[in-house]
Amino acid sequence: MRFSSKVVTPAIAVGGSIIVATLILWAMGEPPGAFGRAFAAGSFGSFSNFSEMLVKATPLLVAALGVSVAFKAGLFNIGVEGQIYAGGLAAAYVAAAWHLPAGLHALVAMGAGALIGGMLTLVPAWLKVSRGVNEVITTLMVYYVASLAVHYMVVNPLRAPGVVPATRPIADTAVLPVLVRGTRLHMGVVIAVVLGVLLWFLIYRTVFGFHVRSIGENRIAAAYAGIPVSQVVYLSMFLSGAVAGMAGAIQVLGVDHRFFDQFSPGLGFDSIAVALVGMAHPLGTIFAGFLFGALRTGVLEMTVRFGTPKALALVVEGLTVLFLAFERLYRVKLLREGRVR
DSSP: OOHHHHHHHHHHHHHHHHHHHHHHHHHTTOOHHHHHHHHHHHHHSSHHHHHHHHHHHHHHHHHHHHHHHHHHTTOOOTTHHHHHHHHHHHHHHHHHHOOOOTTHHHHHHHHHHHHHHHHTTHHHHHHHHHHOOOHHHHHHHHHHHHHHHHHHHHHTTTOOSSSSOBOOOOOGGGSOOBSSTTSOOBTHHHHHHHHHHHHHHHHHHSHHHHHHHHHHHOHHHHHHTTOOHHHHHHHHHHHHHHHHHHHHHHHIIIIISSOBTTOSTTHHHHHHHHHHHTTTOHHHHHHHHHHHHHHHHHHHHHHHHHOOOTHHHHHHHHHHHHHHHHHHHHHHHHHHHTOOO
16 A cells, blocks of 8 residues: 555545534534534643643553554554553553652563563464464453453452552652643653654554565465475564553553553554554554544534533444544455456
8 A cells, every 4th residue: 555545545535524523413403513622622722732642642542553563564453451450451561569769660661561561462462373263252352361460469469458459559759740730641742653653654664574574475376485384473472562562561650550450441443443444553653643632522512512422422433433443445346357456
């Protein structure tokens, strides 16, 4: 797919979904113009709103980067939600129980989250390589196991005193620094962007990245070319889960400062939509993540002003994925007819 298609296709999908959502509001008797202004103000009306948009977009963006790594290898890591939970809990435990210097403490906690997230993908990767089991099924099964295990740990052995099931607060040395005083904007935003650039370099400028993309395009041809397919599948899945685990760690260390039970319902599944809009390209995923963050803060502002259902954001996300699916089906049809390259 040419670069122009990688940019134009998701832009049309997002624009079309917003237009459809606007028509739905208009059919309900709501003023679309007022909603549009409120939507823009929710994300860009002030620096406070803009910073909050970045905060909400950060874990979504990082998780989507993890999904995109698997996508590039032709793999579907659907269990990213469980990896986010497990990574967040691991980071919360290390950040609260260990005593390390400031700066190093946060890095070690994020590393723990990445390690646990990556380990959750090893069983699905092994089943894929050794038995040919579809990773959609196995990663989804591991998600349920991980989410239930995390729920048990938070509700029972790691629960801090209080009404809401949560771990005890993390140490001050593990808190990600706030970038702008008076806001919640933290260093995790910078980490997310840097991580996206590093993944772009890894996938498009290294031998390993060439192997990943080759397997994603044609696994059989890659094997005939001498590429170690099994090894690349293991590494790609582990890297995907590790990045997803970092998403949970960044949310805990930068925003919540403890792990709350079910702290990110749907975040992992939403990140799949972000990766699709970003065309599984790390740099495209960065922009898609911020776009979805703006969508969420914009809809929240519309809810406060006009009582718009928060589900409107989900409607736009779902329509965007649907439009992208239609485009892919149409492209497959043209490929079969030999009308596109």
